[in-house]
Amino acid sequence: MSSKPIGIIDSGVGGLTVVKEMMRQLPNEPIVYIGDTARCPYGPRPCEEIKKFTWEMVHYLEKFEIKMLIIACNTATAVALKEIRSELPIPVLGVINPGARAAIKVSKRNQIGVIGTAMTINSKAYELALKSIRKHISVHGLACPKFVPLVESGEWSGPIAKEIIEDTLAPLKTTPIDTLILGCTHYPLLEPLINSYFASKVKIISSGEETAREASVILEHTHSLNDEADHLFHQFFTTGSKTIFKAIAKQWLELEDITVQSIKLI
Amino acid sequence: MSSKPIGIIDSGVGGLTVVKEMMRQLPNEPIVYIGDTARCPYGPRPCEEIKKFTWEMVHYLEKFEIKMLIIACNTATAVALKEIRSELPIPVLGVINPGARAAIKVSKRNQIGVIGTAMTINSKAYELALKSIRKHISVHGLACPKFVPLVESGEWSGPIAKEIIEDTLAPLKTTPIDTLILGCTHYPLLEPLINSYFASKVKIISSGEETAREASVILEHTHSLNDEADHLFHQFFTTGSKTIFKAIAKQWLELEDITVQSIKLI
Structure with missing residues (x-):
């Protein structure tokens, strides 16, 4: 059992489709989300740059002591999943x-x-x-x-x-x-x-729905589900406009309000 | 990577629905199946008896050095999964x-x-x-x-x-x-x-289809998928009539022939 959050990273707002399914299928799990909106899309960028950006998001998540990482971006999964999975001590899922x-x-x-x-x-x-x-x-x-x-x-x-x-x-x-x-x-x-x-x-x-399902399976089998769901708190970070991100996230997640912070990645 | 088989146990032929999906979704994985047809159905039996019968199947599988166990019977899952999972060193899935x-x-x-x-x-x-x-x-x-x-x-x-x-x-x-x-x-x-x-x-x-899907997730995340699929060999055991079991299994799995052996469990 673990009340630590699950980290979800994406090049922008797309990973919110994974967040939505996580909230439906794993409603007791706190989420920390980073959308690298300022540098979106990742699709046309060179591999090395995508890897670098993805690692920057992973490093930013270090202070949250996440129990699982979901790379909720197909481009970043294709390029960086293998490397990140081999270096982190927690389960790392791609989409x-x-x-x-x-x-x-x-x-x-x-x-x-x-x-x-x-x-x-x-x-x-x-x-x-x-x-x-x-x-x-x-x-x-x-x-x-x-x-x-x-x-x-x-x-x-x-x-x-x-x-x-x-x-x-x-x-x-x-x-x-x-x-x-x-x-x-x-x-x-x-x-x-x-x-x-x-x-x-x-x-x-x-892929979002399916990844949430697999996250659930792995949390069960690693005995890491959260059983203290009383003070659930999700955090959203964007490298781009907080206002635009918040508007899209609220609409897509069907939530009245969410906490979004603007950050810079290095 | 592991070419060891996956053990699947059931009170009878029902678990073949799990086998069928395993063959579809994990076509490279060898399977050892036990159907305790002679003592089927488990449903109306007392808990202690169901536990005892389930453990007998698990013990029979010891010699096959299985890498994963699937309890493909809801009754046995409800009664014995927790205990078996806590005692075996391999992933144990219920349905x-x-x-x-x-x-x-x-x-x-x-x-x-x-x-x-x-x-x-x-x-x-x-x-x-x-x-x-x-x-x-x-x-x-x-x-x-x-x-x-x-x-x-x-x-x-x-x-x-x-x-x-x-x-x-x-x-x-x-x-x-x-x-x-x-x-x-x-x-x-x-x-x-x-x-x-x-x-x-x-x-x-x-539940069969879904369990096969989850087996696939866990095999990937424990690095236990089989990558030597050239000599795939499935084995089926029944405590009841070999002829009836074989007829049902061939029809359900849509296979021309399968190897079925009669066994006694103690």
Whole structure:
């Protein structure tokens, strides 16, 4: 049993989709969240820079004595998970394997689509994760570089979002996919439009939901669940605008108020 | 990395629903299965007897040097998981928490039905597991003592099964459940009939599928996945009729042939 918080880091607000599911599936666990909004998106950056930024968030979390770290950003998971996991003494979860496992579980025809940032798709991290579970699986990857800026600007519904989604996803319409992994934690905010574009014929996997589920499994098996839930306190940090972050977080998490602080990472 | 097998134990053939999902989600992992068919069902037996029988299966598995144990029987999980987990040096999974976690994940209205043996329902194990995650949840439990004998006799479809299911589940029709946990690993064989009885309006959670998913998570995080999948060999043991067990297992697992041996437990 441990009342220590869980650290969740992301390049911006996308990781809040993981936070939302954590609050639903693990309502007794305190969360410390960092969104590196000022340097978002990570997708188009060089690997070494993404690694550096991710480590900076990890170092910032040191003073909170977190019991688990979730890298709630597919790009950072693809680039930095292995290294961070090998160096921290706590369980470190990325969002790629949970998404891959869930896709394997629901796909009937082994035809899986993956959308994400250019870095996530080019890294072939999902393809590797999926094929390490099942060799004979077809993976159709598609980079969607316009999606993260859309969400970070708060424009995740409406006609502009609809048009960008239709244009971007058109190449997947001609593939035989039965399951689509949202390989970026920003994308669940676009899920209603994506689902409607595929006329609900494709099963959509949100890596955020799946990661929260796996966090729950690991906390149980390491005897680290919190059983003192009376004074639950979540903390949110952003490297960008506190006002914008707070507005998006309140809307997405359906909370009346939250504590957000602006920070600088070095 | 470890090529050691995973032990799966059940009171009979029900745990094969877990095996089927393990083969789908973890196709590289060798399995040793024991079905205590001769003493099935466990549901109506006293706690001490269920514990004794479960330990006998665990002891039988000692020579196989298993890397993980799955108690693929809800009754045995409710009664013996805690004790066995505290005494074995390997990860021990039951089927109750995975089912509870999955139900929390999909339920929208926090109205959850649970069906199982009399022992599982009376133990309130699911209710405890669900409420430890979310306090304000309504749990509607129903014992279905006729379902296990139905499945063990191979009669899991057809008019008799349909009638028994309709009669047994009638009390749940008047509850506001939006999610139903199949709290017995035998029940997924009845899932098509159960689903049709609820006109697909209730989300059905199979503890077997969910347990396989969690086994996968724990194997990854304990660095115990098998990466030598070339000589995969599953072994099945039954305390009852080899012929009946083999017929059911081949049909359910959709395999042309499997190796089944009769054993005696002491």
